[in-house]
Amino acid sequence: MTEVYMTFLSRTAYAKSKGWSRQYVGKLAQNGRLIETADGLVDVDATEQFLGITSDPSRRPASTSAQPSPISHVIEPVNPPESPSMVVGYQQSKARLALAQARLAETTLLETNKSLVEVAVVDAAAFAAGRMLRDLILSLPTQIAPELSGMSDPWEIEKYLVASLRRVLDDAASMTAADFDNAIHS
Numbered sequence: 001m002t003e004v005y006m007t008f009l010s011r012t013a014y015a016k017s018k019g020w021s022r023q024y025v026g027k028l029a030q031n032g033r034l035i036e037t038a039d040g041l042v043d044v045d046a047t048e049q050f051l052g053i054t055s056d057p058s059r060r061p062a063s064t065s066a067q068p069s070p071i072s073h074v075i076e077p078v079n080p081p082e083s084p085s086m087v088v089g090y091q092q093s094k095a096r097l098a099l100a101q102a103r104l105a106e107t108t109l110l111e112t113n114k115s116l117v118e119v120a121v122v123d124a125a126a127f128a129a130g131r132m133l134r135d136l137i138l139s140l141p142t143q144i145a146p147e148l149s150g151m152s153d154p155w156e157i158e159k160y161l162v163a164s165l166r167r168v169l170d171d172a173a174s175m176t177a178a179d180f181d182n183a184i185h186s
Contacts, residue, residue, distance in 0.1 A: 007043075007044040007045060008037060008041040008042065008043060008044065009041060009042050009044055010040075010041060010042070011025045011026065011029070011034075011040075011042060012025075014042040014044065014047075017044075025042075028051075033047075033050060033051060033054055034047055035047045035050055053089065054089070054090070055090070125179055125180050128179060129172075129176040129179060129180065132172060132175065132176065132179075133169075133172045133176070136168045136171065136172050137165075137168060140164060140165065140168055143164070144160065144161070144164050147160065148160065148161075
């Protein structure tokens with residue numbers, strides 16, 4: 001049977017045992033990385049384990065392993081600031097930051113290359129194009145009514161209507177393409 005000795009020290013004694021300043025230990029407590037009991041004593045074993053999990057691996061001495069050693073028995077602190085499983089590790093935070101920066105750089109590059117446009121610009125251009133097409137088609141009867149009134153052959157009327165409608169739609173397509181190009185690239 002293995003006996004586990006729990007060590008509880010005051011902040012000052014803990015700082016002296018580690019060779020750290022009292023202020024640094026206070027900073028660890030403020031950042032929630034110091035595990036203390038209800039009466040304010042530092043739980044040395046739990047704090048060491050917690051610091052090992054949450055420390056910056058680039059600041060570890062070369063002699064220590066990057067993998068924390070397995071502990072057979074962990075003593076739960078009375079008032080833990082956060083459980084170690086809820087704390088995001090340094091590598092995970094670094095990876096998230098790198099991913100966010102890469103996505104931002106990609107978005108900026110696409111905007112610079114004009115491959116990506118703002119939704120509001122496209123919506124405004126589409127609305128303007130739809131309104132213009134509607135107005136052109138609704139104005140068609142007043143443009144062709146005088147000429148249609150003089151025609152009596154159904155084949156000639158159909159040919160004239162198709163030609164007029166095609167002309168209006170072709171004009172709308174060319175104007176819409178130019179408007180979209182100006183809206184997107186401006």
